[in-house]
Amino acid sequence: MPFGLLKFGLSRGHPVPRVLPPATDLKDSYDIVIVGGGGHGLATAYYLARDHGITNVAVLDKGYIGGGNTGRNTTIIRSNYLTPEGVKFYDESVNLYQDLANDFDMNLMYSKRGHYTLAHTDGALRTMRWRAEVNKHFGINSELVLRDELRKMVPQLNYSEDVRYPILGALYHEPGAIARHDAVAWGYGVGAAKRGVEIHQNTEVTGFDITPANGSAPKITGVKTTRGTIKAGKVLQAVAGMSGEVAKMAGFKLPIKTVPLQACVSQPLKPFLDAIVVSGSLHVYVSQSARGELVMGGSTDPYGVYQTRSTLDFKEGLMMHMLELLPFIGEVKLLRQWAGMTDMTPDFAPIMGETPVDNYYIDAGWGTWGFKATPVCGKRNAEMLATGRVPDIIAPFALQRYHDFKLVGEKGAASVGH
Amino acid sequence: MKVMPCPLNGPRNISEFAYGGEVEELPAPDCGEDTWIDYVYLENNTAGIVREWWYHTPTAYWFIAERDTRTDDILKTYPASDIYKDRVDFSAPPPAEAPGETS
Ligand SMILES: Cc1cc2nc3c(=O)[nH]c(=O)nc-3n(C[C@H](O)[C@H](O)[C@H](O)COP(=O)(O)OP(=O)(O)OC[C@H]3O[C@@H](n4cnc5c(N)ncnc54)[C@H](O)[C@@H]3O)c2cc1C
Numbered sequence: 001m002p003f004g005l006l007k008f009g010l011s012r013g014h015p016v017p018r019v020l021p022p023a024t025d026l027k028d029s030y031d032i033v034i035v036g037g038g039g040h041g042l043a044t045a046y047y048l049a050r051d052h053g054i055t056n057v058a059v060l061d062k063g064y065i066g067g068g069n070t071g072r073n074t075t076i077i078r079s080n081y082l083t084p085e086g087v088k089f090y091d092e093s094v095n096l097y098q099d100l101a102n103d104f105d106m107n108l109m110y111s112k113r114g115h116y117t118l119a120h121t122d123g124a125l126r127t128m129r130w131r132a133e134v135n136k137h138f139g140i141n142s143e144l145v146l147r148d149e150l151r152k153m154v155p156q157l158n159y160s161e162d163v164r165y166p167i168l169g170a171l172y173h174e175p176g177a178i179a180r181h182d183a184v185a186w187g188y189g190v191g192a193a194k195r196g197v198e199i200h201q202n203t204e205v206t207g208f209d210i211t212p213a214n215g216s217a218p219k220i221t222g223v224k225t226t227r228g229t230i231k232a233g234k235v236l237q238a239v240a241g242m243s244g245e246v247a248k249m250a251g252f253k254l255p256i257k258t259v260p261l262q263a264c265v266s267q268p269l270k271p272f273l274d275a276i277v278v279s280g281s282l283h284v285y286v287s288q289s290a291r292g293e294l295v296m297g298g299s300t301d302p303y304g305v306y307q308t309r310s311t312l313d314f315k316e317g318l319m320m321h322m323l324e325l326l327p328f329i330g331e332v333k334l335l336r337q338w339a340g341m342t343d344m345t346p347d348f349a350p351i352m353g354e355t356p357v358d359n360y361y362i363d364a365g366w367g368t369w370g371f372k373a374t375p376v377c378g379k380r381n382a383e384m385l386a387t388g389r390v391p392d393i394i395a396p397f398a399l400q401r402y403h404d405f406k407l408v409g410e411k412g413a414a415s416v417g418h
Numbered sequence: 419m420k421v422m423p424c425p426l427n428g429p430r431n432i433s434e435f436a437y438g439g440e441v442e443e444l445p446a447p448d449c450g451e452d453t454w455i456d457y458v459y460l461e462n463n464t465a466g467i468v469r470e471w472w473y474h475t476p477t478a479y480w481f482i483a484e485r486d487t488r489t490d491d492i493l494k495t496y497p498a499s500d501i502y503k504d505r506v507d508f509s510a511p512p513p514a515e516a517p518g519e520t521s
Contacts, residue, residue: 242465244461244462244463244464244465245463245465253456253460253461253462254460254461254463255459255460255461256461256463257461257463258463258465258487302436302437303437303470304437304463304487305487305488305490306465306487306488307488307489307490309490311420312419313419313420313432313433346459402455402459402460403452403455
């Protein structure tokens with residue numbers, strides 16, 4: 001048998017199906033260069049090719065596609081934000097997600113679960129009602145449910161009053177879902193490559209060629225990489241946790257702090273929890289994956305680090321709170337743990353659109369909440385790059401808002417306290 | 419457990435401390451708006467060695483640490499008085515007279 005296997009391995013009768021075309025040399029020049037091959041960069045390339053016919057595009061990633069936060073997140077998709085700007089924006093994304101598996105002809109394991117943000121205080125209940133009302137105003141399914149009703153909907157939780165933070169109710173958001181995150185990156189990547197976009201992995205951007213500003217705004221003309229310099233008509237930066245450092249290469253500063261966010265999964269369990277449960281007071285969120293693992297996360301680390309290390313403090317805190325919520329998981333073991341580097345902005349809203357450098361656009365400030373925004377970002381970035389106009393739906397997230405004192409104040413962005 | 423060497427209390431678990439942001443020069447009160455915007459919102463967010471404020475919560479003590487944000491190694495800690503030796507004058511400029519105000 002081993003011989004048969006060897007013979008099969010050496011034979012030419014089984015071309016390995018490649019997900020992406022084989023790597024090529026970089027061309028001298030591209031109409032559009034996208035820095036960062038996470039979901040946001042790949043989605044932008046996909047919609048540029050599919051909707052605007054623009055394919056002289058290169059996506060550059062210093063590692064491998066989807067190896068950043070796109071492949072590290074806890075995959076929660078929802079639109080129950082608080083500000084009108086946020087609610088409209090994330091709702092467009094949730095709607096795009098519905099058709100994505102068909103678009104890609106790939107199973108994204110998109111699974112609608114219902115999303116419950118628990119309230120443990122009267123103040124939190126008031127905020128949940130506020131969010132529910134803003135959501136409903138924009139036609140989004142969100143309801144405040146009180147304790148007794150919630151107990152019927154999610155009976156697995158600990159409703160004891162004999163705990164530090166008894167559950168009083170929750171914001172129930174029916175469209176809340178999870179999806180396979182790497183499949184989202186692959187779907188966009190494969191779809192873009194199929195239409196002619198080049199995806200270059202292991203290609204780090206190390207600087208930019210910018211024409212000096214003699215009176216007018218400086219303008220981008222080229223991108224320096226570890227594989228040589230290329231000319232670029234337009235550049236989009238979508239590098240998540242490296243946003244500050246990459247923007248500095250282009251000559252401007254961002255209102256962003258880079259802070260690790262950690263997550264972990266338990267050993268697989270029999271399916272028992274179909275809801276996504278989040279508690280800001282307990283700093284936990286949990287859902288059960290199709291494999292049966294409990295996917296768990298908490299708040300960001302208390303200070304900035306450019307690393308994806310995991311800490312004991314994080315797990316101790318998280319487990320303490322998990323046990324308050326689901327006391328019967330005391331014997332369950334942790335299987336994996338990891339972290340991603342997140343871009344935190346002061347108003348918990350992204351930074352999208354134009355920058356002080358002409359033809360240099362940005363998609364950053366995604367903090368702990370950018371996976372759900374992947375489709376809308378891709379679609380609207382593509383529209384912006386193709387037409388040169390900033391779409392209305394992303395205009396409020398301009399970097400310029402800090403200069404105009406028009407911060408967004410998106411307190412519904414992070415499910416847990418930061 | 420990560421240990422922070424506090425200049426006042428000696429080595430302590432990092433959970434006893436709060437992070438206070440990078441050490442930055444306070445702009446002059448009459449500097450332009452752009453300088454204030456930079457000071458209030460924009461971040462150096464350096465990947466490398468930074469100088470930052472830390473606070474020992476149980477003893478209410480602020481000090482300065484030098485840390486490498488790529489490795490999370492704390493290289494050095496010292497009292498803020500090592501850098502800040504002068505008293506800062508916080509007295510406000512006299513208020514401009516409001517138009518039409520009567521005494
Ligand atoms: C633990 C965790 C849990 C999360 N949970 C959720 C969640 O439940 N729901 C949600 O909506 N969001 C969540 N997020 C946030 C979400 O994952 C991110 O906001 C989102 O994935 C950002 O996508 P991106 O494409 O911008 O970045 P990334 O996927 O990080 O891609 C950026 C890419 O840029 C590349 N890069 C960096 N520097 C350079 C350079 N100089 N040159 C070339 N390439 C470079 C990197 O290699 C990387 O591949 C979570 C994040 C983490 C870390």
